[in-house]
Amino acid sequence: xxxxxxxxxxxxxxxxxxxxxxxxxxxxxxxxxxxxxxxxxxxxxxxxxxxxxxxxxxxxxxxxxxxxxxxxxxxxxxxxxxxxxxxxxxxxx
Amino acid sequence: xxxxxxxxxxxxxxxxxxxxxxxxxxxxxxxxxxxxxxxxxxxxxxxxxxxxxxxxxxxxxxxxxxxxxxxxxxxxxxxxxxxxxxxxxxxxxxxxxxxxx
Numbered sequence: 001x002x003x004x005x006x007x008x009x010x011x012x013x014x015x016x017x018x019x020x021x022x023x024x025x026x027x028x029x030x031x032x033x034x035x036x037x038x039x040x041x042x043x044x045x046x047x048x049x050x051x052x053x054x055x056x057x058x059x060x061x062x063x064x065x066x067x068x069x070x071x072x073x074x075x076x077x078x079x080x081x082x083x084x085x086x087x088x089x090x091x092x093x
Numbered sequence: 094x095x096x097x098x099x100x101x102x103x104x105x106x107x108x109x110x111x112x113x114x115x116x117x118x119x120x121x122x123x124x125x126x127x128x129x130x131x132x133x134x135x136x137x138x139x140x141x142x143x144x145x146x147x148x149x150x151x152x153x154x155x156x157x158x159x160x161x162x163x164x165x166x167x168x169x170x171x172x173x174x175x176x177x178x179x180x181x182x183x184x185x186x187x188x189x190x191x192x193x194x
Contacts (some may be wrong), residue, residue, distance in 0.1 A: 008125075008180035013162065015173030016139050018159065024094070024149060024173070026125060026180065041125040043094040043149065049155075052181060062154040074139070074162070074172050076155035077094055 004029050004081055006054050007041060007081065019072045022047055027058060032086065034074040057081040096175055097122045098190065099146050103135055118142065118171060120150055127178070127185040136169040137162065139152040147187045149173040 008026035025046045029038045044058050047067055056079045058064075064078035065071050105117070116138040122130035127142035136150050139161060148171045156170040157163055178185040 009177065010149075010175050010179070011177035012173045013176050014140065014142075016144070016159070019173060026173075030104075043096065043125075045094070047094075062158070065155055065158045072159050074151045074156050074159050074170050075094060076151050076153050 001059055003032050003057050003059055003086070004044075005037070006052055006056060006079075007048060007052055008043070009052070010043070016074060018070065019075075025050065027056070027077075027079075028086070030055070033088065042077065045073075045075045046068060046079050048079055048082060050079055050082055055083045055086075057083055072075050094149050094151050094172070095122055096125075096178075097129075097133075097136075097148055097150050098129070099142055099144050099148055099171075100133065101144060109166055112137075116141070116150055118144075120148065120169075120171070123147065123190060125178070125185070127187070127191065134169060136171050137167045138171045140171060140173065142171055142174055145188075147175045149175055 004027035007028045010024040028041050030050050059080045060077050064075050065076040099118050100121050101119040103117040118138050120136045121133040152169050
């Protein structure tokens with residue numbers, strides 16, 4: 001699991017039947033310690049309905065399919081939580 | 094997941110029996126800035142897309158999560174057709190991407 005910022009979204013009408021009702025968001029990985037963006041943007045499925053610029057946690061690889069009640073969903077990156085605050089020692093982000 | 098452009102399809106007579114019924118497509122990866130990545134691969138089509146379309150591709154173990162691909166030698170599947178790619182301040186025009194290398 002890791003944290004990221006939502007930087008964009010995609011429109012997709014025609015998709016696998018198991019993905020009905022969900023859409024894909026574009027995420028930018030954020031270093032949890034420094035708050036700096038890292039690496040290239042990537043795509044994740046959004047079962048929670050997050051908004052643009054929101055700070056989220058996501059799950060990669062096969063575990064991402066477990067974010068759904070029906071596990072037969074072919075996704076390898078899923079948003080699993082909206083982060084309200086992140087404490088690290090004395091500082092707050 | 095990554096996005097890519099379907100640039101061709103694959104025909105095979107002698108193949109693993111579990112590939113029966115799957116369309117295998119050649120996909121070239123697209124970066125999120127709308128440029129082509131210099132990487133192409135073969136992906137099994139779960140939804141029925143055509144050459145020239147922009148698609149979302151799942152790689153790895155997750156591609157065997159569906160009943161259609163369960164316990165089959167497949168590690169890349171096409172799961173959706175992408176119509177628009179919208180960022181905070183701009184939209185990437187998917188039609189504008191130059192298909193040549």
